[in-house]
Amino acid sequence: MLGEKALQKLDSAAQQQLMTTLHAMDASVLHRNREQFSKLLKKVLIAHSVSLSTPELKALMSALSERDPEADICMTKGQPEADVGFRDNENVPLGESVYDYFQREVIPHVPDAWIDESKTDALDGEVGIVGFEIPFNRYFYVFQPPRQLVEIDRDLKACTDRIKQMIEGLSA
Known part of the structure; x- marks a missing residue:
């Protein structure tokens, strides 16, 4: 205490x-x-x-x-009073009513939840903050598989050999 x-x-x-x-x-x-x-x-x-x-x-x-x-x-x-330990937010699809989304997606899981209507967007004045999420990885990332292990081992061996030659050149 x-x-x-x-x-x-x-x-x-x-x-x-x-x-x-x-x-x-x-x-x-x-x-x-x-x-x-x-x-x-x-x-x-x-x-x-x-x-x-x-x-x-x-x-x-x-x-x-x-x-x-x-x-x-x-x-x-x-x-x-809101319990800050349970405070959460949701990403509502653009064009959908916050209230419809809340009734369909939130209330079935958290029946005593409510919308904090004091949080409004400065531009449209509606409940909730308007923003966009662009998942760059989903749309722009192209997977490139790693090189073959044999190829990596060959490069490491060549690098090690060059380092050994440099050290031998210093000690000669």
């Missing part, structure tokens, strides 16, 4: 008081709602006269928390 940078800045007396306060909490209770846990933590801190700044409180919450797929969905201003 004290590995969090903001908490390391506390003096040793404040760190000790914080540890004592946290030991007063029931460690056997698993909290699966971040908002409820935050309220409980603040209440316990106030009851033990521990005052933390916002960055310190955020660091403490981070230190005491871990990602739990069974937990309640975290909400911010009534909207589900």
Whole structure:
């Protein structure tokens, strides 16, 4: 817990008081709602006269928390909060509706996914960034098989012989 940078800045007396306060909490209770846990933590801190700044409180919450797929969905201003660990993007074929593609290709695999409609293209103002992918290897690369091993060995031997002759010329 004290590995969090903001908490390391506390003096040793404040760190000790914080540890004592946290030991007063029931460690056997698993909290699966971040908002409820935050309220409980603040209440316990106030009851033990521990005052933390916002960055310190955020660091403490981070230190005491871990990602739990069974937990309640975290909400911010009534909207589900995106889990950055699961954030992804898709390449939608040009000319196809982002929403149609989303319903057909994404929702069957991730039913609780949603489109971040704040990401819009500067040119067309539509949801999603317009761009193109040109797979150069697919269209322009022509495979050239490697030379035969016998041919490579012959070239290496010739090179080695030239180096030996040069060394012999230096030592003569």
